[in-house]
Amino acid sequence: MSAIIAVHGGAWAIPDELAKASVDGVKSAAGEGFSVLKRGGSALDAVEAAVRALEDNTVFNAGHGATLNTDGEVEADSIIMDGRTLACGAVSSIKNIANPVSLARAVMEKTPHVILTAEGANRFAQSIGISTVPSETLVTEYERREWEKHKTYLTGVMEEFNTKWAHDTVGAVALDCAGNVACATSTGGIRNKMVGRVGDTAAPGCGGYADNHTGAVSCTGHGESILKVTLARLILSHIEQGKSVTDATQLSLQHMENRVQGAGGAIVVSPSGQWAAACTTERMAWAAVQNGVLWYGIEPNEKLKEQLSQQ
8 A cells, every 4th residue: 555645734815925935834744744654654643743744834824823813812723533443533722732733632542532622622731741832932923913904803804714815724634554544634723713713623524534434634724614514524425426536625615615605625535545635715735745756736726746855
């Protein structure tokens, strides 16, 4: 079985000044995840490593660089899922955590629950020794400026939704050498969201889903729209009905646009080794590695490739 990893840095109207850094970031994260697979690591380990790399990169809206809510605070959501067992862990509205995806994995592996939220999730993090970081270390000057521009929910959130300018989510999907798939997704949410707002990311079947029988998906875009159409499961249901990974992804994104006027994107990998990356927003930075080739793009339908440098 040929190992594969794909990552995305969010589907939104990425401005030109962030385009190169966004592409470089997803390429680097894909390389991080693939190096795990190359050493014989699991798909689960690979998606966590890739998403941690994206969370640590201030270009992306997750971990360091996350967007701010109406109170000017970071509230993060994340999910991780193992396609072999359907084990899943997620966190929502957490504060002061640099790598939410690792906390989500701890929920999956160290509790009988699937989702922990807000104060309860933070208390759990403290109980297992995951250290907190000061809020200001997660906030970039770029984000603080953007937040100041749009301080009200109405002008901030709705304007960004309607113009597809929402600075968005990160995610990864992987297929390992044992034939197992996994997904992980992480986000700071939408800028100027209401305090306590939870989007699609932490909801299984919406922001992400993984099942060895069908594939793994990580979604990005307008969270409320993704929740309404359960986008990750919708994509996999099309695959179950015999659609190709590419067709399933495009059909599902088109349905979301037609039905609830929501824009977004997704990366998908199947147990047979098919993969896809697609969006209905202006841009989505993504990268994938298979058979020593690094594929990547940022414009719709763009698919560039280069040999992966030896790591």
